[in-house]
Amino acid sequence: MTQLLAIEWESREARLAVATAGRGSARVEELFAVPLVAADGETELSDAEVAQRIAAAVRQRRLTNAETLVAVARARSELKPVSLPPAPDVEVPELARFQAMREFNTLGDDWPLDFIPLSGNATEPRTVLAAAIAPQAVKEILATCAPAELNVKHVVLRPCAAASLLRRRPGEGRIRMLVD
Numbered sequence: 001m002t003q004l005l006a007i008e009w010e011s012r013e014a015r016l017a018v019a020t021a022g023r024g025s026a027r028v029e030e031l032f033a034v035p036l037v038a039a040d041g042e043t044e045l046s047d048a049e050v051a052q053r054i055a056a057a058v059r060q061r062r063l064t065n066a067e068t069l070v071a072v073a074r075a076r077s078e079l080k081p082v083s084l085p086p087a088p089d090v091e092v093p094e095l096a097r098f099q100a101m102r103e104f105n106t107l108g109d110d111w112p113l114d115f116i117p118l119s120g121n122a123t124e125p126r127t128v129l130a131a132a133i134a135p136q137a138v139k140e141i142l143a144t145c146a147p148a149e150l151n152v153k154h155v156v157l158r159p160c161a162a163a164s165l166l167r168r169r170p171g172e173g174r175i176r177m178l179v180d
Helices: 047-060 089-103 135-148 158-168
Strands: 002-009 013-022 025-035 067-072 078-084 113-119 126-132 151-157
Touching: 002 047, 013 047, 025 047, 047 135, 067 135, 067 158, 078 089, 089 113, 089 126, 135 151, 151 158
Parallel strands: 002 067, 067 151
Antiparallel strands: 002 013, 013 025, 078 126, 113 126
């Protein structure tokens, strides 16, 4: 069975979920948090200290080399609806990048970009929700995970990942609300 680790952090704490995966399902084994403030409960730690705290928690649980997903807060990304002309599905990724380069404020060629289709099909104009993260932010994520020897396979936008999980759960027609 594959060992999976999901991690997200902000200035005050890191939250981690450990799961095992096999045959199209995953089972959550453990949830835990790592405080990322000094003993006084207020002073923020340096990036190196954050990395060391996460590494210590990961080593303690023997999670090094786990396949890792890092959830990124909305504030660390640029997110914008982008309008595209009618085009075959295979051309949409290239069109989304081209249009995003024109509409985003700081998007560069080296920025990772992904999108979620919102409306339209191949015969009509489409709207996609484009999301990009600065290469420096990706480097910081990888640098934070490196001391723990984590195998970062996925970097996801936290609100989109949470919404995706909620959408895949059967709702039986009930009204549901997700608070991030």
